[in-house]
Amino acid sequence: MTLEFFLGHVNYWLFIVLMMTGFYIVVSRGNYVKKIVGLNIFQVAVFMLYISIGKVTGGTAPIFPTNSQGKIKIDPEIVYSNPLPHVLILTAIVVGIATTSLGLALIIRIREEYDTIEEDDILEIEAAMAQAENDEHGSAMGGRA
Amino acid sequence: MATAVEVHHTALTLRDHLPILQILIPFCTAPLIVFLGYRSLAWPMAFISSLLSLIIATMLLIQVSDGSYISYHLGGWAPPVGIEYRVDAANAFVLFLISATATVVLPFALSSVAHEIPCKNHALFYACFMLCVTGLMGVVITGDAFNVFVFLEISSLSTYVLVSQGSYRDKRALTAAYDYLIMGTIGATFFVIGIGLLYMTTGTLNMADMADRLVGQGGNRTVQAAFAFIVVGMGLKVAIYPLHLWLPSAYTYAPSAVTTFLAATATKAAIYVVLRFMFTVFQPDFVFDTHILVWIIGPLALLAMFAASLIAIFQTDFKRMLAYSSIAQIGYMMLGIAMFSVTGLTATMVHLFNHGITKAVLFMAVGALVLRAGSTFYDRIEGMGRAMPLTGAAIVIGGLSLIGVPGTAGFISKWMLVQAAFEGGYWWLALIIVASSLLAVLYVWRVVEVLYLHTPHPDATHTEAPLLMIVPMWIAALACLYFGLDTRFILDAASTAADGLMAGSAGMSEISSAAAAAADH
Helix, strand or coil, rough: CHHHHHHHCHHHEEEEHHHHHHHHHHCCEEEHHHHHHHHHHHHHHHHHHHHHHCCCCCCCCCCEEECCCCCCCCCCCEEEEHHHHHHHHEEEEEHHHHHHHHHHHHHHHHHHCCCCEEEHHHHHHHHHHHHHHHHHHHHHCCCCC | CHHHHHHHHCCCHHHHHHHHHHHHHHHHHHHHHHHHHHHHHHHHHHHHHHHHHHHHHHHHHEEEEEECCEEEEEHHHHCCCCEEEECCCHHHHHHHHHHHHHHHHHHHHEEEEHCCHHHHHHHHHHHHHHHHHHHHHHHHCCCCCHHHHHHHHHHHHHHHHHHHHHHHHCCCCCCHHHHHHHHHHHEEEEEEEEHHHHHHCCCCCCHHHHHHHHHHHCHHHHHHHHHHHHHHHHHHCCCCCCHHCCCCHHHHHHHHHHHHHHHHHHHHHHHHHHHHHHHCCCCHHHHHHHHHHHHHHHHHHHHHHHHHHHHHECCEEEHHHHHHHHHHHHHHHHHHCCCHHHHHHHHHHHHHHHHHHHHHHHHHHHHHHHHHHCCCECCCCCCHHCCCHHHHHHHHHHHHHHHHHCHHHHHHHHHHHHHHHHCCCCCCHHHHHHHHHHHHHHHHHHHHHHHHHCCCCCCCCCCCHHHHHHHHHHHHHHHHHHHHHCCCCHHHHHHHHHHHHHCCCCCHHHHHHHHHHHCCC
C-alpha cells in the first residue's frame, strides 16, 4: 500500500473513520440524545461515500453551458462529474432528517414517561416493571414474564 | 427517436397503469386523511384504499401468473435510466399478501384501535398505517435499487410511529420504538452503503441492469463487500436470528392491530428484498460461491428455530410468546433459502404466505383478548376460551397451523421444507425440522391449556369479542384451513416465483438489449 494509494483514497478512509465513529457512539453511549447524534454521524458518513463516487477526475459541475440565446451548447470536450449520486444523497438527507426528528420526538415522550433519557436508568425501571409483572402473573404460571 | 419512445410508452388503458396505482392509491390516501382531518372519515378512506390495492394486486397476480413480468416505466423514462417498477410472480405474490393483510386487518383495527389509542390520534394513526402499506408495497414492486431504500425508510419511519402508539397502554412501547428506530436505521444505512458500492462497480441502479453487469464480477472485493452490507442490513429488518433484538419488544408493546399487520407483512417484505438481491441482482452462482448460504444462514436459521422456540415456551405473556415464535418461524424461511434449491425457495415463499396468515389470526385473537381480558398474561386469559368460543377456536386453528398439523396452511410449508431437505440429501435436517415443530407443540399447548382447562379470571369480561373483530379473525382462520386443503393456488404461485428467482437474471435480456440499443444512439 503506497502513500499515493492512501492519499488518493483519502475521502474513502475518512468515510470509514466517520462511519465507525458514528457507529461506536450509537453502540457505546447510554444517553439517548447522544445515540441519535451518533446515528446522524453514521448516516452523514454515507453521504460522503456517495459524493466521492460521483467525482470524475478533472470533471466540472454537471451544468451544460448555454450560449447567448439561452440554448444549450454541448461541448464533448468537457468532462462532467456524475450528478446522480448527489441527487440520491438529497433523498438520503431527507430520510436522515426524518429519522432524527422522529428519534428526538420519541425521546421527548420517553422523558415525559420515564423522567430520564439515560439507558441505564430506563433499563432499571423496565427491569423493575418486568419483575413486578413476573410477581403478579409469572410465578403462578411457572415462568418469567 | 423521441416520438418512437413516446408512442411505445403511451399507456392507453388504466390497466397499463396498475403497477403505479398500486403505490399511488395508499400513498395519496395518507395525506388526504390528514388534510381532511375528520376522525370519522379516516377509517373508511383507509379501508377503501386498501380494498382497491387488493383488487389491483389480484389483477397483477393474475397477469403474471404464467411466469411473465410487467415492466412499468415511471414517467415514460425507459430503464436503466428511468425508474422501473417490475412485477413478476415473486413480488406479485408478496404484494397480494400485503394488500390482503391490510384489507383484513383494517376492519379489526376499528374496534381495537378505538380501545387502545386515544381518539385524537385516530386520523393520524390511519394515515401512518397507509404510509406503512405504501412503503412495504413500494419496497416489493420497485425494480430500482435506490428506490428500495427510499420505500424501506417510508415503511420503517411509519412503523416506528405505529409501534410507539402502544405507549397509551404500556410506556415501554416508546423505548421499544426507539430501539427499533436505532436498529432499523443502522440496517437501512448498511443497505444504502451496499447499494453505493454496487453503484460504484456497475454504474447503474436498475436491478436487472445491475445483475447483467455483475456477471463474472464474483471475485471483486467491492461486490463482495456490497453483498455483505446488503445481507446484514436487510437481515436487521428481517430479524434473522442474532439481529432480532428489536422484534420481541416492538411486537409485544405495539397496539394489537399494528402487531398483526407487522407480523404478517413487514418481515415478509424484507425477506423478499433479501431474496431479490441474493438471486436476481447477485447471481445464484455468486451467492453459492461465497458459501454464505450454507455456512452462515443455514446454522443461524437452525439456531433461530430452536433458541427462539425454547424462549417462547417459557413466556407467560401470549403476545410476547408469539413474537418469539415469529423469530423461530423466520428461521424456517431462512432455512428454505439456505438449502438453495427450487423446492427450498418454494418452501420459503409458501411459508412466507402461510406464516403471514397464521400470525394474522393469532395476533388478531390477541387483540380480542386484550379488549376483553385487559392483558394477555396467561393468568389473565385463563378460561377465556370458554367465555369467547369463537376467538378460542380461532386461536386453536392458528396454533395448529403454527405447529404444522396436516389440514392447516402451516403443514404445507413445513412439508415443502422437509421435501427440500430430502431432495438435497439432508435427511437429518428433516428430523431437525420435525423436532423444532415439537417445541411449537409445547408453546401452543400451554396457551390452549390456559384458555380451556383453567377457571376464568374474575376481573375479565366474559363476552365474545365484537363482530368486527371476529369476522376478520375468521376470514384469516378459514384462509389457514383453506390453503391447508386446497394447495393449488399457493403452490403454483410460489413455485413460479421460485423458478423465476432461481433462474437469476434470465428474462432481463430484453432490458439489457434495449439499453444497448439506447447506448448505440
